[in-house]
Amino acid sequence: MSAAQVLFILVSTVTLFSAVMVVSVRRMMHAALWLIVSLLGVAVLFVLLQAGFFAMVQVLIYIGAISILIIFAVMLTRQVMSEKIPQLNRGWVAGLVAAGGLMIILAFVFRDFPGSLATTMGDPSAGDVVTLGKALADPNGFAIPFELASILLVAALIGTIYIAMERKGGEQ
């Protein structure tokens, strides 16, 4: 086994273990912290694949923004310190069926996906930011999906402002 393989197994073990901890620890705050560890593990996997840009984006968006948001939401939840909150609600059977179905579908998809059996540890050009940027702005590349995504984000932004806006005249 090469050093890269050892690192890969180590990092993915940590990632999967913390992902399991996210759903199994009783304290919500600790679950949020385990989530951060898990996301950090994914970022390290990106580094191992020599995709530095994606690793940085992973840390920036998932750890810097989304997990902070989750932590805020956890802090605003009542009974958050108690360890007696039930971990399952009534919908757990439906949840199990949905998750299991999704996993089976994904397994079928990945069986036919050629990249899942690749043995090389990544392509040096994968982390090339310039190539990515040009592809995103190229009309023959991904310009239209990129613009559509920006329109979606702008719509979300305007929607948020509308919900949070103080009405003129003001209902009390």
Added chain:
Amino acid sequence: MDFWTDPYLFLVNWLHGLLVGWGLPDAIASFILMFAGAFVLAMGAMLFVLGLIWFERKLVGRFQDRFGPNRVGPWGIIQPLADMLKIFTKEHITPAGVDPLPYNLGPVLAVAAVLAIWAVLPFTISLVGADLDVSVLYVVAIGGLGEIAVVLSGWGSNNKYALLAAFRSVAQLLSYEVPLVIALLVPVMLSGSLSLNQIVREQGVWYIVLAPVAAFIFFIASIAEVGRSPFDLTEAESELVAGFNIEYSGLKFGMFYVADFLHAFTISLLFAVLFLGGWRGPYAEQYPLLGLVYFMLKAGAVYFINIWMRASFPRFRIDQMMGISWKLLTPLAIGAVILTAVIDKLLPGGELLPYGDYVRVGVMLGANLVLVVIAGALMALQKRKHMLQEFPIAASKGFTVRDVSVNRGTK
């Protein structure tokens, strides 16, 4: 390679040769050297803080017409060492009911998040910890870890004041990250690279000259990110007990203290890299160590202005502070980005025009000036509208009322 042209590379090559000579494989020798480099850099940064603390206390003392520390050693220069020894020997007090993992992780993460930025800073042309091609993104991403440290320590302390302070603090950090990151785009666009070292290399003309508005926004937002006066609401001594770190004592508090000073200087280093040409200077490429001197001088100048502001300005109220970020800095930063993109496309620098660079600099400066004038006019308009609405009588008689930014939400 001669020792005197580049002592750093000379030393690294010599050590590498030594380790390989002892029979170690090439990869392991490189790994050991990287590890040693990280250790030396982190250690150097932490020891450097001792000097910074003395410098800052002395300077703030002078600004406030006091002496500052002057008892331990000549000019009080050993004072931080004495403070450090004292903090090392203090007892670790853990309050009842803390959540141990977040409580203990908070201070460590606070220092780590700052130290990690040093890994990508180009100190000289060759002395870079890790020359990532996305180091600008790395700096922004690592900044997010600092926010997590604040949340963790506020939450873990089992103290509602600490928790409230953490909320306030993170709200401030998140809002000022927006203009900071948008202003960062300007040097990235001008240099066409996300690598800090490349940004320095491209700065034949310092970017503070090409993009003064972006530099100004970055400077203001970076002071807010560090949480220093006039943005020190996170530890407003007269209003809050102490901020999110109230339950910490001894060395754990010391960690926050060190992180605070180190962050203030790190952000000055970043400003020097992005807008003041980093290690650039006469003969910096032939003699890289000279670049380190230039770099530290530039960062020191920025740090001095930082302290100057800290000693001179009163604190903002929280709604004023949020208003500055969202209503002034963010729109201005977006304007600066659009303007820079258009001008950079029209006048791409180089030898296209006669006196190409001069024209480019002139147009950039003019455009920035126009942007500032427009922003000023819009602000004046806004203020007049607000005055007419809130204080109609005074406004109709031509008086101005000092406190015009009444928060509507709490009235």
